[in-house]
Amino acid sequence: MAIKFKNLTKSFGEQKVLEGIDLEIADAQTTVIVGSSGSGKSTLLRCINLLEIPEEGELELDGEKIKFGGKISPKELLPFRRRTGMVFQGFHLFPHLTVLQNVIEGPTQVLGVEKKTAINKALELLGKVGMADKQNAYPNRLSGGQSQRVAIARALAMDPSFLLLDEPTSALDPELEAEVLKVVIALAREKKSLVIVTHNMNFARKVADRILFLDKGKIAFDGDAERFFASRNERIMSFISAMDIRFLKF
Template sequence: MLKLTHLNKSYENHKVLDDINVVFPKNKTTVILGPSGAGKSTLLRSINLLDQPESGSIELDNLKLNYESNLSNSEILQLRRKSAMVFQSWSLFPHMTIMENIIEGPTQAKNENKEQAIEEGKKLLAEVGLAGFENRYPSELSGGQQQRVSIARALALKPSYILFDEPTSALDPELEAQILHLIQKLAMEDKSMIVVTHNMDFARKVADKVIFLENGQVIFDGESKEFFENKNRRIQDFLNAMKF
């Protein structure tokens, strides 16, 4: 289980997260929705300390950290080992082959045996539809292929949770569909995932739970079906606006 308690985060005089209290269940897909500027990506990035809140705490498996404290490098590393982020842009190392990109995390951060990591990497590439791409470089792949490598790289870390921050926003509609199908497949395999997206059809299909943010506050926190059938005026306005 992943639990965030009393999270607060500000940039200058603007409060981005305002006393956030949420739980992300294990082996489920939680989708974070909300208008632009609601704090969705900041909330996601707080989980692995790409953004550090001023206050609040995180509990992940057997680890509990207080964001107000001066966290040590060891504590930050412990937390980051338990999650893996897939960004809007794929963020692959351009000077490394696809396989080198995939095994970098397991061998460097988790001290896994290189040969074992390579074998696992081959299986993951096959799983995302890129068998035989081991020795290519990112520049030789399309955007959709690079994003699939990013997902394989995240899976290689065997994280407790995979974090997706608008993973298809930089892709055209055809490539977007490929990535969404892949994430949906992972959801069906009961991976623990947290997804920020603007695609409501995808959110409806993949989400077990929905968190709806606005102005840095949680407006809704509950089951997906309940969200999409909710009669709350603000939620209905949001869903209607996202249809166009």
């Protein structure tokens, strides 16, 4: 199973954000996408589950194919969205539902899973992310780190082929960030299929099986973490240096 893009192109107005991307992302590994702000990394992630629709190219996921450039119906988008789970920067929990209700909402309402089965799976996932004791709490009683861990459990409850994480800790302070990173690292060690956008280079170095470095809408590096961080390419060295300074604790 893999995510495959051919000649992916995406623009916002006159600005071309992604240009002619050819890419295959395998399952059972952690792919980390890095790059400067505006390089196209979050847009690439959002194109995987079609929150953003490219103007050109083709996407294949788990045997399903879709070609861009013409009119695409919601029915055509659904198989791709069901095969991916997205974890956003801002959590996006339903404020009127408890933690447990948030996690079972998708499986019961979208997938048609029987409620008892959904609850049993939700409790298992909440235990995995260290949030079982908060199952009856409402989102306004949670910290940012707790909310993000619930968001991860909610995404996993949909049993996605790939879990997509878009800067999952960017809104958190360092202590709360560590809570979430531990969960993601544990998922990576379980060989979950993860695609992660992050600015945290220490985290990227630790968790990545593969790093994609985007620069000006194109893939400027594609390889393992060791080669990326040992690269003598001036653009990559400049980027890593800038990110290391950003995460220094003064």
